[in-house]
Amino acid sequence: MKKLLILLVMLGLPAGAFAAGGHKSCGAIECDPVKIDLGDQASLQRGARIFVNYCLSCHSAGFMRYNRMGKDLGISEELVKDNLLFAADKVGDLMKAVMPKDDARRWFGVAPPDLSLIARSRKPAWIYTYMRSFYRDGKSPSGWNNTVFPHVAMPHVLYEWQGDQRAIFKKDEHGAEVLERLEIERVGSMQPQEYDRAMRDLTNFLVYLGEPAKLVRYQIGIYVLIFLAVFLVFAYLLKKEYWKDIH
Numbered sequence: 001m002k003k004l005l006i007l008l009v010m011l012g013l014p015a016g017a018f019a020a021g022g023h024k025s026c027g028a029i030e031c032d033p034v035k036i037d038l039g040d041q042a043s044l045q046r047g048a049r050i051f052v053n054y055c056l057s058c059h060s061a062g063f064m065r066y067n068r069m070g071k072d073l074g075i076s077e078e079l080v081k082d083n084l085l086f087a088a089d090k091v092g093d094l095m096k097a098v099m100p101k102d103d104a105r106r107w108f109g110v111a112p113p114d115l116s117l118i119a120r121s122r123k124p125a126w127i128y129t130y131m132r133s134f135y136r137d138g139k140s141p142s143g144w145n146n147t148v149f150p151h152v153a154m155p156h157v158l159y160e161w162q163g164d165q166r167a168i169f170k171k172d173e174h175g176a177e178v179l180e181r182l183e184i185e186r187v188g189s190m191q192p193q194e195y196d197r198a199m200r201d202l203t204n205f206l207v208y209l210g211e212p213a214k215l216v217r218y219q220i221g222i223y224v225l226i227f228l229a230v231f232l233v234f235a236y237l238l239k240k241e242y243w244k245d246i247h
C-alpha cells in the first residue's frame with residue numbers, strides 16, 4: 001500500500017510542476033493564464049481566421065500548408081479557398097507572409113519572425129498576454145509600445161478591436177518608473193471579454209500551429225486508453241483462471 005502511495009505521488013509530481021509553468025513571467029509583469037484546448041475545434045477555427053486575416057500580412061507560418069490546416073481543423077477545401085486564401089494561390093501552398101522580408105525590415109527595422117513555432121519558444125500565456133498588452137506611446141516610431149515586449153517594432157494590428165490602451169506608471173521605492181496598470185482609454189469594437197476570448201482563440205491556434213501532430217496524438221491516446229481498459233478485463237480474467245487451483 002505504501003509503495004502504491006509513493007508511486008502515485010511520483011506520478012503526480014511532474015504534472016504539478018507542469019501546471020505551475022503557466023505563470024511564466026512576461027517581462028516586468030506576470031503572464032495572464034490562458035486555457036488551451038486543442039479539442040475545441042470552433043476556437044481553433046476562429047483563431048485560424050484571425051491569424052490568416054491579421055497576421056500573415058507580415059508574419060509567415062512557413063511549416064504549414066493551407067490544406068493541411070483545413071483538414072486538421074475540419075474546414076472544407078472550398079471554405080479554405082474562399083475565406084482563408086489571401087496570401088497564396090493554391091490550397092497546397094505554404095503559409096508565406098504577404099510582405100517581402102526586405103520591405104518589412106526596411107519599415108519596421110526588424111523582419112517579423114516566422115510564427116510556426118512561436119507558441120513553443122514563447123509559451124501560450126506569454127502570447128496571450130502580449131496580444132492584450134499594447135499601449136499608446138507617442139515616443140515609439142509605430143506609436144505603440146507593449147508591457148510584455150518593451151519597444152516592440154510591431155504595431156498593435158488589432159487596436160480597432162481592443163481600442164486604445166494607455167499605461168499608467170508609478171514610482172517604486174527607488175524612484176524608478178514601474179507599470180501600475182493598463183487602462184482602456186477608448187473602447188474598440190469589442191468588449192474586453194470579447195477581445196480576451198478572441199486572443200484566447202488566436203493563442204489556441206498558435207499552439208496547434210506549433211505542433212499539428214498533437215491533434216492526431218490526442219485521438220490515438222483515446223483509442224489507447226480504451227484498448228487498455230478492455231485489455232485489463234481480459235488480463236484479470238486470465239489471472240483468475242491461472243491462479244484458481246492454487247488459491
Ligand code: HEC
Pocket residue numbers: 050051054055056057058059108110111112113115118122127130151152153154155157158202
Ligand atoms: C504590420 C506588420 C505585422 C503584423 C500585421 C503582425 N505583426 Fe507581429 N511582429 C511584427 C514585427 C515587425 C515584429 C518584430 C518585433 C520586434 O522584434 O521588435 C513582430 C513580432 C511578433 C511577436 C513576437 C515575436 C518574438 O520575437 O518572440 C509575436 C508573438 C507576434 N508578432 C505575433 C503577431 C500576431 C499573432 C499577429 C496577428 C494578430 C501579428 N503579429 C501581426 C510585425 C507584424
